Amino acid sequence: MSKLDDAQKTELHLLDAALSLHHEQANKPGAAFMHCQECGIDIPKQRRDAVKNCSTCVECQSLIEIQQQHYRA
Template identity: 35%
Template sequence: MADELDLLQEQEDLINQLHIQAARARSGRAGESLTHCEGCGNDIPQGRRDAVPGVRVCVACQQHLEFQSKQYQRWG
């Protein structure tokens, strides 16, 4: 059972890395980063704007969007 859990965790880590790479690839076309999240209106920290050029949402909203996407893929 532990080996299966380790494998699932490795797969989840890989998927997360692929999402990050895809976001960075898209960011080249995304234009300038927003200073405020288009989801909730909160400030987007400069560190996030530097790390993800063209970012449009804060970390909390990004996590929510990714969770919704996973739920949709699982049940959709």
């Protein structure tokens, strides 16, 4: 086995660990989302700080609220 293979394996292992950690954090209830769960754009830090546990950007949130109002009516 070459040293390069070892390095690649270590890198993959670290990537796996980072990914599973990321998924754990993402699935944690109350975890703040970095990206809009509807359209995937970055949620500005200001919004994440202002709205606890927000999972969507301002645009998607307002669309969701309009939809909810529509369903309620």
